[in-house]
Amino acid sequence: MARTSALRDAGIHPKLSVVFVGENESSLAYVRNLERTGNRVGVDVAVDRLSAQATAADVRARLHALASDEHVHGVMLQQPLPPHLAIREIADAMPAVKDVDGTHPTNQGHLAFGSGTEFVPATPAAVMLLLERSPHWPLRGRRAVMIGRSIVVGAPVAMLMLAQDASVTILHKESGSLQPYVKMAEIVVVAAGAPGLIRGEDLAPGATVIDVGTTLVDGVLTGDVDFESAVTVAGAITPVPGGVGPVTNVALLRNVVKSAERAGR
Known part of the structure; x- marks a missing residue:
């Protein structure tokens, strides 16, 4: 201001x-x-x-x-x-x-x-600002998964996490089963445009989860993470709406x- x-x-x-x-x-x-x-x-x-x-x-x-x-x-x-x-x-x-x-x-x-x-880019910058306030900051040596590879979110977020010395795996629609990768990750960033793609049982206990997904489902803005199941497992998680946006x-x-x-x- x-x-x-x-x-x-x-x-x-x-x-x-x-x-x-x-x-x-x-x-x-x-x-x-x-x-x-x-x-x-x-x-x-x-x-x-x-x-x-x-x-x-x-x-x-x-x-x-x-x-x-x-x-x-x-x-x-x-x-x-x-x-x-x-x-x-x-x-x-x-x-x-x-x-x-x-x-x-x-x-x-x-x-x-x-x-x-x-x-x-604004959304990747927002993801990093949120990660700075997460239990897994600094990212050096952390296992991170980026789900999505767009030039808008996925690729820039992966590069920004790499710049902080995280060990980053990028997943996308051709990656097959996501769960083995997600289960091992300390940090999960999801920007796939697929509501409910990630559930609590997919996550490692205590993981930091950043949900970038925004899809209107029956008039309700919905993320890529099933919040109700994930919030009981994650150490830190962003809601949709009201999180990354x-x-x-x-x-x-x-x-x-x-x-x-x-x-x-």
């Missing part, structure tokens, strides 16, 4: 533009929460809607327009995209200096090389403020 107040006193109004393609209900719920958080902390959040039929060229054109808008300090492309769009066809159109969710290949590359990046919002808006501060220098 102090940083946004200082910016506004200097005539700079931190602004995030969210490019939203289609009608994904889980994503809409996330963006609504982001708008509310932005209002509370003094960051303007504008949702730039494109139809579900938008082409890659349409999305790229919108990103290029936002790159030249001096009133916009951060740009985020909300994912997942509709099935006909591939992030690899679009990511390089993201203005790197406003890429507050770390989507641009340059920022992804810096993250992979461990050489530091201007903006760490709010911390992600904070991490993202912090990046927007950082970008606005840099623009004001």
Whole structure:
């Protein structure tokens, strides 16, 4: 709040533009929460809607327009995209200096090389902030499992945990049975988009469990971990909703403020 107040006193109004393609209900719920958080902390959040039929060229054109808008300090492309769009066809159109969710290949590359990046993707940053407050921090030598391999969550989280010297196993839909790996893990991060994928009996007693999954099931936002069974086994666990999501919002808006501060220098 102090940083946004200082910016506004200097005539700079931190602004995030969210490019939203289609009608994904889980994503809409996330963006609504982001708008509310932005209002509370003094960051303007504008949702730039494109139809579900938008082409890659349409999305790229919108990103290029936002790159030249001096009133916009951060740009985020909300994912997942509709099935006909591939992030690899679009990511390089993201203005790197406003890429507050770390989507641009340059920022992804810096993250992979461990050489530091201007903006760490918000959800992976949130996962790490939560892990810092878990019983298994520091991560050095810890056995960690990352379920999911997307460039939005899975791959960046795995790289960030590796940078903290954890022993990381990445699992995905072609990995076969997950349980043998999960049962041995001290840290389990799940971002598969599969409600109830992990249950309490799959976990090692005392494990730290970070549930990144958000799927609407009968109108209820649901995680990838069956919370009721897992909470009796885990040493620390995040709920859905109310776990990773709010911390992600904070991490993202912090990046927007950082970008606005840099623009004001």
